[in-house]
Amino acid sequence: MANDAEKIVNDFCKAFESKNLEAIMSFFTDDAVYHNIPMKPVSGKAAIRATIESFMPKNPSDKITFKIVHTGSAGNVVFNERVDMFDQGGKHMELPVAGVFEISNGKIAKWRDYFDLQMFTKQMA
DSSP states (O other): OOOOOHHHHHHHHGGGGGGGHHHHHEEEEEEEEEEETTOOOOOSEEEEEEEHHSSSOSSOOOOEEEEEEEEEEETEEEEEEEEEEETTTTEEEEEEEEEEEEEETEEEEEEEOOOOOOHHHHOOO
């Protein structure tokens, strides 16, 4: 049975399928931090929005799916193992990701994703 923090993260991951940036951004605190490790972290909703926009599908037929494989939590910290799938411009990419989320007052305050940057760049080329 998922706790409240897990439900927030699961709903957030599911929201990417809609490609609705406003809905996705509604999950964050105003001072949230998003860190795609090994890149530099971004802070605040404007910077997070710009980062998410950079990998969101642009064409109506393109898709993005965060498939959650495993989820665990301790209090307000949620860990999920995912496969992020992108169908863009006729290409399909799957990227294994480990995500760590910290929830504060029902919103995501910190989001850290760990993935293989070399795998990502190779698949995107």
